[in-house]
Amino acid sequence: MRASQFFIATLKEAPSDAEVVSHKLMMRAGMIKRLSAGVYTYMPMGLRVINKVAAIVREEMNRAGAIELSMPVVQPADLWQETGRFEKMGPEMLRIKDRHDRDFVLQPTSEEVVTDIARQDFKSYKQLPKNLYQIQTKFRDERRPRFGLMRGREFVMKDAYSFDRDPAAAQASYQTMAKAYRAAFDRFGLRYRAVAADSGAIGGDLSEEFQVIAATGEDAIIYCPTSDYAANIEKAEALAPQGTRPAASQPLAKVPTPGKSVCADVAQLLQVPLATTVKSLVLATDEVDEHGAIVKSQVWLLMLRGDHDMNEVKVGKLPGFEKGFRFATEAEVVEHFGTKPGYLGPLNLKQPVRIVADREVAIMADWICGANEADFHITGVNWGRDLPEPELVADLRNVVEGDSSPDGKGVLAIERGIEIGHIFYLGTKYSKAMNATFLDEGGKPQFFEMGCYGIGITRLPAAAIEQNHDDKGIIWPAAIAPFEVVIVPMGYAKSADVKAATDKLYAELQAAGVDVILDDRDERPGSMFADWELIGVPHRLVVGERGLKEGKIEYKARTDAEASLLDAGAVVAHVQGLLGR
């Protein structure tokens, strides 16, 4: 490719609406162009990257035995009504009507359509297992699209769906995908981690996320440096604390804590460790009738140590919380506690609430909590003596750095990640809803055991940039760079020697199968260098009269501080070596 015939649209300044580094750099490098909130044109330079990501994913999916197809972006509503998701998906699913006023949706995912295919075409157990995938445009009308390709409304996803005859076979299909994902992610050239994830209603451990490590990631990843344990913070279990509750040693005392409503302030004021305080979170669960109207509400008090945070996923699994929960309203808080939030505690309640204690809190003695009176806390609180034992003791909190690893092989560390892939075992959720069956050996219909597997194709380049950039621009891993090598001639139009050497090198690299771009724009050197560093091409060759006199061509990796000189005749072999060919 010659730069003069390509589309290079770099900017010195990033548009002001770009906030994160990947968004800014993709805009500046001319890789994407915003059309509407969360909707982007993939410009030629950006599309090359996306296509390389897709090609790697496609190869690894094919290698793993998955079969590519392409399902419609516009899908009829009736299929979505079969699974109830036409209602359940809510406003995140974009709905449209055709000229006959019939409902359609823009696919946010494709379980319904693929299950419809399976029930029509996979009639016998002999046809199983099957894994169907597509690399397709998705649309999700996010509440808040942001960060460019990181959270777009329109994006490209590889979505695969496996169909098996029984759970054991489905788990084998899942493991095949787990392996294929590792193979693909290894090829991207990014630092990533496969972490255990919350698997929702299905249960079990068959859900993993593939997280690209980046300080700006939206997810917290828990891992154990001395073992292979890794999990999303939503999922990571806080082990039951060792030891038993010490005996009470302090009397109950009400202490003034004016203006100190958060645990950290109270601990500081009273000169005690934060871990001796207990925070009270007031939640509510609602019983609703068939019209969705609230019939009855239950108020709960969740108690966590002052230095711990509530884990909403764990709380959502508590008995009584499965159907959803919310923070209590201020009116509910006042009704039950007699005061507004800030100084709440389990003592001197106005109305009974149901108390759930975190496992850490349950073994504490002589702790501090709010007095249910503004500007006062109570110290020396003890279970059993001052209040009844909690109704329920459970793991309610996020793990923190230094906690023991659930596998018992060390202590946990935390880093941040960007979720690029997610695989999980679905069971018969969709096959049952859509009555999708095949005939087993006995001629009896059985529901398909399903799994689904996603990779955010257009999110991946953004994650790659978040992880790999410097003050000059993007640093692509070679596998997904828009071009592997750029040739930058000095005075291409002026010097016959430079032009001849450059054209020869360009032809040789092309013949060697290298994805090379020749910058024949004849710009000034500084702006060419700046452009390619911004765009992030991993290898740069500079051809100039200066070097040619010595028979040399200059090489610089994007990550090198200084350029080095190569013998002109050895350049192609050198580049092939760098690219591992």
Add this chain to the structure above:
RNA sequence: CGGGGCGUAGCGCAGCCCGGUAGCGCGCCUGCUUUGGGAGCAGGAUGUCGCAGGUUCGAAUCCUGCCGCCCCGACCA
């Protein structure tokens, strides 16, 4: 959806309070000079000032409504 902010040239911004010829930098075009780290000089092109209505002799500027976009919180590839 709740809270905050912004819409003026392709991009970054000033002008708005206090109404009176629409500006600056980058980019773009032409010419000359330059040519190993975002060149210099000279000349030039580009605007429904987000949209609609109102006030006024006169609106980018004041008023009303609408639209779009971004940021912060609950979700997800």
